[in-house]
Amino acid sequence: MAENRSLVSIESLSREKILSLIHRAEEFEKNPNSKILDGKIVATLFFEPSTRTRLSFETAANRLGAKVIGFADPKITSGTKGETLKDTIMMVQNYADVIVMRHYLEGAALYASEVANVPIINAGDGANQHPTQTMLDLYSIYKTQGTLDNLNVFLVGDLKYGRTVHSLIMALRHFNPTFHFIAPKELAMPDEYKTYCKEHGITYVEHEDFNEDIIAEADILYMTRVQRERFTDLMEYERVKDVYILKASMLSKARENMKILHPLPRVNEIAYDVDDVKHAYYFQQAQNGLYAREAIICDVLNL
Amino acid sequence: MNQELMVAAIENGTVIDHIPCNKLFEVISLLGLQAMTSTVMIGYNLASGKMGSKSLIKISDRFFSDEELNRLAVVAPNVNLSIIRNFEVVEKRQVEMPSPIVGVVKCANPKCITNNEPMRTRFDVSEKKEGVIRCHYCGREQLVDTVKLV
Numbered sequence: 001m002a003e004n005r006s007l008v009s010i011e012s013l014s015r016e017k018i019l020s021l022i023h024r025a026e027e028f029e030k031n032p033n034s035k036i037l038d039g040k041i042v043a044t045l046f047f048e049p050s051t052r053t054r055l056s057f058e059t060a061a062n063r064l065g066a067k068v069i070g071f072a073d074p075k076i077t078s079g080t081k082g083e084t085l086k087d088t089i090m091m092v093q094n095y096a097d098v099i100v101m102r103h104y105l106e107g108a109a110l111y112a113s114e115v116a117n118v119p120i121i122n123a124g125d126g127a128n129q130h131p132t133q134t135m136l137d138l139y140s141i142y143k144t145q146g147t148l149d150n151l152n153v154f155l156v157g158d159l160k161y162g163r164t165v166h167s168l169i170m171a172l173r174h175f176n177p178t179f180h181f182i183a184p185k186e187l188a189m190p191d192e193y194k195t196y197c198k199e200h201g202i203t204y205v206e207h208e209d210f211n212e213d214i215i216a217e218a219d220i221l222y223m224t225r226v227q228r229e230r231f232t233d234l235m236e237y238e239r240v241k242d243v244y245i246l247k248a249s250m251l252s253k254a255r256e257n258m259k260i261l262h263p264l265p266r267v268n269e270i271a272y273d274v275d276d277v278k279h280a281y282y283f284q285q286a287q288n289g290l291y292a293r294e295a296i297i298c299d300v301l302n303l
Numbered sequence: 304m305n306q307e308l309m310v311a312a313i314e315n316g317t318v319i320d321h322i323p324c325n326k327l328f329e330v331i332s333l334l335g336l337q338a339m340t341s342t343v344m345i346g347y348n349l350a351s352g353k354m355g356s357k358s359l360i361k362i363s364d365r366f367f368s369d370e371e372l373n374r375l376a377v378v379a380p381n382v383n384l385s386i387i388r389n390f391e392v393v394e395k396r397q398v399e400m401p402s403p404i405v406g407v408v409k410c411a412n413p414k415c416i417t418n419n420e421p422m423r424t425r426f427d428v429s430e431k432k433e434g435v436i437r438c439h440y441c442g443r444e445q446l447v448d449t450v451k452l453v
Contacts, residue, residue, distance in 0.1 A: 084420055084421060085416070085420050086420065086422070103416075104414070105414055105415065105416045105419050105420075106412060106414050106415050106416065106440070106441035106442070106443075107415050107416040107417065107438065107439075107440025107441040107442075108416045110416075110439070110440050111416050111417075111420065111422065111440055125416075126414050126441075127414070128441055128442065
C-alpha cells in the first residue's frame with residue numbers, strides 16, 4: 001500500500017515539513033488560482049457543522065480547479081440512520097481523491113485515515129486536533145514576523161481547554177519560542193503542556209495579570225475566548241471575565257512588529273477599538289487559512 | 304500439603320497462579336473461559352504466603368498463545384503461568400505487558416471514537432510515566448490499574 005499522506009495531527013509535522021507548507025502557502029498567496037487539481041474531487045464531510053472551516057476548504061479546492069462533493073449538515077447523512085464512520089468513509093473514497101472531514105468525536109480522523117485508501121485531512125475532531133488551523137496560525141506568524149524562530153509568543157485567555165493554543169505549542173517546539181501564558185487560575189495552562197515545554201527545552205512564563213507592561217515584550221499576542229461554561233465557579237468567572245479583554249489603550253507599549261491573532265469567532269475578548277490598530281491581524285489571519293489549506297490539499301495529494 | 308493440590312492436578316493444560324482475588328473474574332472473562340468446553344478448575348480465596356489470599360485457575364487441554372496470555376498483563380501483571388504436560392510442569396513463564404494493547408481496554412473518554420464505532424481499541428504504554436497507557440486515537444491517558452475492559 002502506498003504511503004498514507006493524511007494530515008491528522010500537527011505533532012506529526014517536522015520543522016522541514018512545516019516550513020515547506022508555509023513556502024507553498026506563500027506561492028498560493030501570490031497566485032491563488034491554478035488548475036493543479038483539475039480533474040480531482042475533494043470531499044468535505046462535516047459530521048459537525050463548521051461553516052467557517054468548510055468554506056475555507058471549499059474555496060481552496062475550487063481555486064485549485066477541483067470539484068467539491070460532500071455534506072455540511074450531519075442531519076442529512078446516513079450517520080443519523082446508524083451508519084458507521086468506517087462505512088461512510090469506505091463509500092466516499094470510491095468517489096473522491098481526498099477527504100476533508102470534521103467530526104465531533106475525538107480520534108475520528110485518525111481512525112478514518114487508517115481505514116481509507118485516500119488521504120484524510122482532519123478539519124477538527126472534537127476537542128482533539130485541528131491541524132489546518134495551526135498551519136494557518138503558523139503561516140500568519142511567519143508572514144508577519146518574517147520567521148518562526150526565536151519569537152516571544154503570548155497566549156491569552158482559556159489556556160486549559162483551548163485546543164488551538166496547545167497545538168501551537170507543539171508546532172512551535174521546532175522553532176525555539178518563548179511562551180508567556182496569561183490566564184485566570186481556573187483556565188491556566190495544564191501541567192501536561194508545561195511538562196511538554198520542559199521536555200523540549202522551551203522557556204515559558206506564567207501570568208495572571210494582563211496589562212500593557214506585560215504585553216510590551218510580545219511579538220505575537222494570541223487571544224482566545226474565556227467562556228462562561230468552562231467555569232465551575234461562576235463567582236470566579238464574574239471576577240475574571242473582564243480581565244482578559246484586550247483594548248486599544250493597552251497597546252501603547254507594544255513592539256512595532258507585534259501582531260494580534262485570534263482563531264475567531266471572537267465575542268468580547270478583543271474590544272472593537274482594536275480592529276483599527278496596526279497590530280490587529282485576526283481577519284487577515286483567517287484569509288491566510290485559504291492559502292495554508294491550498295498548500296495542505298496539494299501536499300496530501302503529493303502534487 | 305502442597306497448596307495447589309486443593310485444586311485437582313491436571314494432566315495437560317495451563318495453570319495460572321497468583322491471580323489477585325479481585326481480578327479473578329476479569330481474568331476469566333479475558334481468556335473467554337466461560338465458553339470453554341474442557342475442564343476448568345477455579346480456586347478462589349486460597350491462602351497465599353506471598354499475597355495473603357490468591358486465586359488460581361487450571362485449564363485442561365488448552366494452551367494459549369503469547370498474545371492471549373499477555374492480555375492478562377493489563378489486569379494481573381504478576382501472575383505465574385505453568386504449562387503442564389503429563390502432570391509435569393514443562394514451562395513456567397510470566398506475562399509481559401503488550402504494547403500496543405489492542406482490543407482489551409476501554410477508553411475512559413466517552414467522546415473517543417472507539418466508544419462510538421464498532422472497532423478495536425488501541426493503547427500505547429507510556430515510556431515516561433509508569434503504569435500509564437495512552438489511547439492511540441484520542442490521546443486520553445489512564446492508569447493501567449483502574450482500566451475497564453472492553
